[in-house]
Amino acid sequence: MDVKEALEFTDSLICATTGKYLNDLERQVFTGSWEGKTYEDIYPLHPQYIEKDVGYKLWKKLSNALDEKVTKKNFKGAIERAIKQQPQSTEAPIILDQKSPPQEAACNLRVFISYSAVEPGRSLAAQFYEAINAAGHTAFMATVDANNLSKSSDLPENSLDRIDIELQHCDYFLLLLSPQAAVSEMALEELRLAKELRFIHHKPIVLPIRVNCPLNSSLNHDLRGYLQGIGQLEWESPADTATLVQEVLNLLASKGDWGDGRLAKYRDIAYNISTIQNNAMFWEESISPKIASKSKIPSPLPVAEPELPSGQVRLASAFYVERVPYEAQCYKEILQPGALIRIKAPRQMGKTSLMARILYQAQEQGYRTVPLSFQHADTAVFTNLNQLLKWFCARISRKLRLPHQVDDYWSDTYGSKDNCTAYFEDCLLSGNESPLVLGLDEVDRVFQYPKIADDFFGLLRAWYEEAGYGGGDSDRWQQLRLVVVHSTEVYIPLNVNQSPFNVGLPIELPDFSPEQVQDLTERHGLNWDATQVEQLMTLVGGHPYLVRLALYHIAQQTITLEQFLETAPTEAGLYDDHLRRHLWNLQQHSELAAAFAKVVTADTPVELESVPAFKLHSMGLVQLQGNYVTPRFDLYRQYFSDRLGKF
Structure with a gap:
C-alpha cells in the first residue's frame, strides 16, 4: 500500500468520526511517519512541538477512530488492517454520529448557501434552497448575520459546528454576495475556507452571485483577491431569480462550474473586471482625480457623512487617523536607498492602510510601487520555494505591466533563489532609474511553511544587505525598497543572520489613544464628553475597526451608546459577525481555544507556551506581557468566557 492511498483512507476516516479533515501539518506528519522519518526529519525547525502537539493529537484521533491504541510505531499496521477489513472498498467506512451530516445517494450533491438575511438575500436563498432540494440534491442555508440565527429554522443551536461540518462536506459553495455579505467577516472566512478545501480536496466549487452588488462595484481588498x-x-x-435558479440546477446536473459552456461569457466578464481591479494600484479606486493630483494626502474634514469601515481605509477617507509619529518616520525612511520597513500589529489595526500611504508617498516621488498580499496566493504556491519565487516574480511583473519572462530566467542548473535574484537584477531593477517599492502584506502566510520561510526571508535579507555593501551590484539593489507587513512575532525560528525581522525600521502600531478616539467622535458629529469616550474604550479599547464600527452606527442613530454597551458582547450586538468569526476559528483549532479559555476565565495574567501565545496575539485576541497574556479587551472576556467553557 502506498502512502497516498493510506492518507486518503485516514483523511476520510478522521472526517467521518470528527467532522473535520486532517490539516496540513497533520498530513505532513502522517506522510513523514509512514515513510519512516523522525519528527526532526519531518519538521526540523520545531520537532518537539510536532511530537507533543500535532503528532500526539493525530495518534489520539486515529485511536478513537479505529478503536485501538495507535502510536507512531504501530499506526501503519493498524491502517492496513482496517483497510483489509473492507473487502468491497478501500474508502473509509461511514461512521455516523451527531456531528456527521446526513449521508446522501452517490448522485446527489451538497450545496452550501451563504447569504445575508437582509432582504432580498434571505428570500433568494430560500428559493435556491427549495429548488436544489426539489431537484434531489441537499442544500444548507447559512446566514452570515448572527442576530438572525433564531429566525433560521434550518440552523441547529450549535450553528458554528454545523457550518464547519457542512463546509467540509459540500460540493458547491453558493455565495449570495449582497452589499451586507460583502462586508461580513463570516462571509469572508467561509469563502477563504472554501478555497482552501478546494485545493486540498478538489471541492467545493465556488459559485458567487452578486445580489444588488454590480460586477463593476468596488469590493474590499481581501474579498477581491479571493474572488479573482x-x-x-x-x-x-x-425577474432574474428563475433564470439564475435554473442556471444553478443545470450546473449541478452537469457537475460543472461557472466556466463551463454557455456560462463562459459570465466567467470572462467577471474575470476581466476582477483582473482590472486587482492590477490597478489598490488605492486608486478611492481617490478622485483632484486628490490624486496633489502631492500630499488631504487632511480629513472636521465632520463627514459616516462611513462604514470595511478593511483598508481609503486614502481620501475623512475617518483615517494619522499614526503619529510612525507615518512621518516611514515617509522619510522609504526615500533611503535599500530601505526596509517592518510594520507589525494584530489584524484590523490599520497595517494595510499605513502601507498604502507609504506606497502613495513613494509614487508621488516617481517611484514604481507594487502592493502584494500573500493571503491571496493559492495554497499551491507554497508547495515549495521554487513555486513561491516564480509566483512572486510573476505577480510583480504583472503589476508593473511587464512582459512575462519568468520562465526564461528559471533554470534547473541554478537554485530558485539564484533564478529569482537574476530576474530582479535583469528585469525589475535594470534599465529603469526609478526605485521599486514592494509592499509585502500578510507575510504571516509564509510562516505556516517553515522550510520555505527560512529561505524566502533569508533571500529578502540578502537583498537588503547587498544594497548596503557598496560597489558591485549594490547600486542596483539600492533601487529596491521593501515594506513588510505582518500580524505577530515570527513564531518560527529563523537564522538571526538571515532574518529580515531584526533589521530595517520596525513599526508596531498601537491602539488609538483616548485623544484619537475623541477626535473620531467629533468627525462623526457626536458631541461626546470624556466619560462617554471612556465607556466605549473600557469595552473595546482603542481598536481602530471596533471603535469606528461603533461610532458609525451610533452616528447613524441605529443604536444609542447605552444600548451598544449592553448588547455588544452578545450575538444581538454590533460585533456579532466579528465575534462569531473569532469563535469559529477557535473551534477549528482546539489547542488555541483551550489556551484562550484559560486566559478569559482567569482573574490574573496567564502564562502560555510561545506558539499559542503568538497565534492568539496575531488574531488580536490577547495582549502580550512578557511571558504572560491577558484578554485584549473586556468585550472578548465577556463573550468568550461563557462560550469556551467546554475547553
Whole structure:
C-alpha cells in the first residue's frame, strides 16, 4: 500500500468520526511517519512541538477512530488492517454520529448557501434552497448575520459546528454576495475556507452571485483577491431569480462550474473586471482625480457623512487617523536607498492602510510601487520555494505591466533563489532609474511553511544587505525598497543572520489613544464628553475597526451608546459577525481555544507556551506581557468566557 492511498483512507476516516479533515501539518506528519522519518526529519525547525502537539493529537484521533491504541510505531499496521477489513472498498467506512451530516445517494450533491438575511438575500436563498432540494440534491442555508440565527429554522443551536461540518462536506459553495455579505467577516472566512478545501480536496466549487452588488462595484481588498479569476453572475431584480435558479440546477446536473459552456461569457466578464481591479494600484479606486493630483494626502474634514469601515481605509477617507509619529518616520525612511520597513500589529489595526500611504508617498516621488498580499496566493504556491519565487516574480511583473519572462530566467542548473535574484537584477531593477517599492502584506502566510520561510526571508535579507555593501551590484539593489507587513512575532525560528525581522525600521502600531478616539467622535458629529469616550474604550479599547464600527452606527442613530454597551458582547450586538468569526476559528483549532479559555476565565495574567501565545496575539485576541497574556479587551472576556467553557 502506498502512502497516498493510506492518507486518503485516514483523511476520510478522521472526517467521518470528527467532522473535520486532517490539516496540513497533520498530513505532513502522517506522510513523514509512514515513510519512516523522525519528527526532526519531518519538521526540523520545531520537532518537539510536532511530537507533543500535532503528532500526539493525530495518534489520539486515529485511536478513537479505529478503536485501538495507535502510536507512531504501530499506526501503519493498524491502517492496513482496517483497510483489509473492507473487502468491497478501500474508502473509509461511514461512521455516523451527531456531528456527521446526513449521508446522501452517490448522485446527489451538497450545496452550501451563504447569504445575508437582509432582504432580498434571505428570500433568494430560500428559493435556491427549495429548488436544489426539489431537484434531489441537499442544500444548507447559512446566514452570515448572527442576530438572525433564531429566525433560521434550518440552523441547529450549535450553528458554528454545523457550518464547519457542512463546509467540509459540500460540493458547491453558493455565495449570495449582497452589499451586507460583502462586508461580513463570516462571509469572508467561509469563502477563504472554501478555497482552501478546494485545493486540498478538489471541492467545493465556488459559485458567487452578486445580489444588488454590480460586477463593476468596488469590493474590499481581501474579498477581491479571493474572488479573482472566479466567474460571477448577477441578480438585479426578482425577474432574474428563475433564470439564475435554473442556471444553478443545470450546473449541478452537469457537475460543472461557472466556466463551463454557455456560462463562459459570465466567467470572462467577471474575470476581466476582477483582473482590472486587482492590477490597478489598490488605492486608486478611492481617490478622485483632484486628490490624486496633489502631492500630499488631504487632511480629513472636521465632520463627514459616516462611513462604514470595511478593511483598508481609503486614502481620501475623512475617518483615517494619522499614526503619529510612525507615518512621518516611514515617509522619510522609504526615500533611503535599500530601505526596509517592518510594520507589525494584530489584524484590523490599520497595517494595510499605513502601507498604502507609504506606497502613495513613494509614487508621488516617481517611484514604481507594487502592493502584494500573500493571503491571496493559492495554497499551491507554497508547495515549495521554487513555486513561491516564480509566483512572486510573476505577480510583480504583472503589476508593473511587464512582459512575462519568468520562465526564461528559471533554470534547473541554478537554485530558485539564484533564478529569482537574476530576474530582479535583469528585469525589475535594470534599465529603469526609478526605485521599486514592494509592499509585502500578510507575510504571516509564509510562516505556516517553515522550510520555505527560512529561505524566502533569508533571500529578502540578502537583498537588503547587498544594497548596503557598496560597489558591485549594490547600486542596483539600492533601487529596491521593501515594506513588510505582518500580524505577530515570527513564531518560527529563523537564522538571526538571515532574518529580515531584526533589521530595517520596525513599526508596531498601537491602539488609538483616548485623544484619537475623541477626535473620531467629533468627525462623526457626536458631541461626546470624556466619560462617554471612556465607556466605549473600557469595552473595546482603542481598536481602530471596533471603535469606528461603533461610532458609525451610533452616528447613524441605529443604536444609542447605552444600548451598544449592553448588547455588544452578545450575538444581538454590533460585533456579532466579528465575534462569531473569532469563535469559529477557535473551534477549528482546539489547542488555541483551550489556551484562550484559560486566559478569559482567569482573574490574573496567564502564562502560555510561545506558539499559542503568538497565534492568539496575531488574531488580536490577547495582549502580550512578557511571558504572560491577558484578554485584549473586556468585550472578548465577556463573550468568550461563557462560550469556551467546554475547553
